[in-house]
Amino acid sequence: MKRIAILSAGFLFLLSLSQCGTARRGVPMFKPLALEAPAEVKGEAVFMSYCQKCHPGGTAGLGPAINNKPLPGFLIRYQVRHGLGMMPAFKKEVISAEELDNLMAYLKELRTAKE
Numbered sequence: 259m260k261r262i263a264i265l266s267a268g269f270l271f272l273l274s275l276s277q278c279g280t281a282r283r284g285v286p287m288f289k290p291l292a293l294e295a296p297a298e299v300k301g302e303a304v305f306m307s308y309c310q311k312c313h314p315g316g317t318a319g320l321g322p323a324i325n326n327k328p329l330p331g332f333l334i335r336y337q338v339r340h341g342l343g344m345m346p347a348f349k350k351e352v353i354s355a356e357e358l359d360n361l362m363a364y365l366k367e368l369r370t371a372k373e
């Protein structure tokens with residue numbers, strides 16, 4: 259009887275270890291962005307609506323990371339307007355010229371977010 263109690267205590271201990279996860283759980287991976295310019299704040303809303311689901315926080319998801327390399331602006335604009343592979347195109351009717359400008363400002367800021 260005592261033996262079973264010790265065994266099950268050990269088992270519960272192991273179980274609790276396996277469920278602990280890392281100490282970082284719940285801690286954001288990146289420092290919060292310091293969005294100061296109104297364009298960056300508006301750009302964030304555009305990003306959340308159209309890009310977040312495939313490039314979560316600018317990192318890789320369904321699409322590759324876009325916060326870790328200095329992609330030239332014209333290339334990003336081209337990719338957004340025309341799409342590539344799995345990435346859909348976003349026409350002017352979806353993301354206006356002004357919204358794209360704001361998005362670009364936000365993406366630039368996103369690149370400065372480091373762990």
Ligand code: HEC
Nearest residue numbers: 308309312320321322324334337338342343344345346348
């Ligand atoms: C449906 C998922 C999806 C959405 C939504 C999406 N992307 Fe993408 N994105 C991708 C995929 C997939 C690729 C890789 C395309 C390829 O190279 O074939 C990509 C590539 C890119 C690249 C080029 C990255 C590189 O390393 O060459 C940029 C920049 C980019 N996306 C920006 C955006 C922006 C900005 C938005 C929002 C307007 C957006 N994406 C929305 C899936 C998506």
